[in-house]
Amino acid sequence: MSTTTGQRPMRADARRNYERLLAEAKASFLEHGADASLEEIARRAGVGIGTLYRHFPTRLALQEAVYRVEMDELAAKAYELAETAPPEEGLTAWILTISQYSRKKRGLTQTLKAVIDLQSETFVRCHEDIEQAAETVLTRAQEAGTARPDLRPCDVLRLAHALSVASERAPEDTELLLSFMMDGLRPRS
Amino acid sequence: MSTTTGQRPMRADARRNYERLLAEAKASFLEHGADASLEEIARRAGVGIGTLYRHFPTRLALQEAVYRVEMDELAAKAYELAETAPPEEGLTAWILTISQYSRKKRGLTQTLKAVIDLQSETFVRCHEDIEQAAETVLTRAQEAGTARPDLRPCDVLRLAHALSVASERAPEDTELLLSFMMDGLRPRS
DNA sequence: TTGCCAACCGGAGGCTACCTCCGTATTGTT
DNA sequence: AACAATACGGAGGTAGCCTCCGGTTGGCAA
Known part of the structure; x- marks a missing residue:
């Protein structure tokens, strides 16, 4: 580790x-x-x-070590977006970033999901970091009134991962699927 | 086959x-x-x-044969819902059905995705059947004004699959994630 | 420097799975 | 009953997984 x-x-x-x-x-x-x-x-x-x-x-231990670094990069991106982009755009962009990152890794989305969902002792730390990052981006969007208040950081992570899996073989539809999702994240009007 | x-x-x-x-x-x-x-x-x-x-x-040929039957079952469910449930509820219920089905299969969601996305010669037939089913449910929801007109059947399938993957390890959140998605599928107000 | 030992290295070996190939057995037809 | 055509089965060669342990190396103390 x-x-x-x-x-x-x-x-x-x-x-x-x-x-x-x-x-x-x-x-x-x-x-x-x-x-x-x-x-x-x-x-x-x-x-x-x-x-x-x-x-x-174990194989997982190796994957874990490899992705720990890249998780840090994703988190860093969130903080960067929080400073440079407007709230909703920041959220959208970050989800897209995660999605693109996941796709680059082909079957490793499985591993990424483990990071996000699994309560594994060894993954907890990474999980906290990335969730903290998610919260930063999300909270801004919520305060700006462009995201539902009942949305949790882990929902954002799951949706981002879902997006990457769903559009893995049809990257050209990523934008469209994302737009559906983002519509769903806005407060009900 | x-x-x-x-x-x-x-x-x-x-x-x-x-x-x-x-x-x-x-x-x-x-x-x-x-x-x-x-x-x-x-x-x-x-x-x-x-x-x-x-x-x-090949391994795929075997998986293919196994899932062909179950695809038919999913398609049948769509037609059934189209007759017994109101439009939006039907769409929601069907997405949920696919999602639950996928989850039951653990790693086989991968294969299901192949059915939905891959242009493989042998999968085309299944693809058509299931997409036809998706269209039935979707069109009704669109005609009732509860689904965006630019939504395509394959988007519904992808989102359903995405839902199953995203909530695989947190089944209790499935409903919530689905509600986000469904909000996203409604016409912009 | 030298010597020592804890820490570290490497790969042989036993296992399981993949997939191919071909001699043998079974089916159903004349 | 006999004979093709068809199908069966498993041996065998390859490759990956993981463990175990005799040999090697790095760093420290004298």
Whole structure:
């Protein structure tokens, strides 16, 4: 998960291998989807399969490490939009950003969903960060009267993910589907 | 795909094995998700692995056969709702039905999406059937003024699938998410 | 510097699943 | 009853998963 044990820093060779693995995993997941061969990742990283399993005991642990960074990027985008865009536009843009990000990852939307929904101990932290980001964008839209007051941050995340899945094979319809959703998020008139 | 070659009927033993395989596949997919072991399916059907591959050359072919039947059931439900429920309620109920159906299948939502989105030759027929059903429900809602006129049947299918994925791990929120979506489907006021 | 040991590495090995291929068995027709 | 045509089954080669443990390396203390 982290590059430190929480006690002593990792040995130099361990840290080097950890980072090579992370880099190759990122590339492989992008290229082959979430079920990319772990043995190939180890091979490409120039490392034994045993080393991979030592650093990342399960496939999920590896995916988790890869996406932790990218989650941070998504959260950062939310705060950025909150400062640079008008409320409703910010919300729309952020949902679209998540959706595009998810699609880039092909089968990894499954993993992203786990981050959003699963109560897994290890995912809680990421979850909180991204939900905090969602809340920032959402609250602004609600205060501006362009989003229903009963909408919760996790609803926004789910809808964004839903959008990405729904339009995965028909990207050209993403805008239209998003417009349906956004209409649904406005206060009832 | 079909139990006949289109020419001569299948031999008795072939047909028997075909149906056993289909039954076990249905059970296995339900139990283990879309990546259930094909060898186990053959084993449970009391049939050699070779026989499985002869009838269903790919995993997708098998999934396809299993879901063809269930697609028909979904379509039937749409026509039923069109006769027994008011327009908007019918649309809502049908989206919910699809969503529940998808969730039951765990990882098979992926396959369902393929049916809806993929232009695969073999899926076209199913696609047409289900889209026809979607159109029936949708048109009624549009004529009653409760659905946006620019909404297409495939949008409804995608949204339904999106709903099922989005609420897979939080079924208790399905209703709420659906209400957001339905608000979005109404004509702009 | 040298020596030591905890930390780390690597890959062989046992397992399961995938898919192909072809000798054998079954069906139904003449 | 005999013979094609059709279908069966599982051995076998490949690949991925994960574990286990003998060997190697890095960093610290003397």
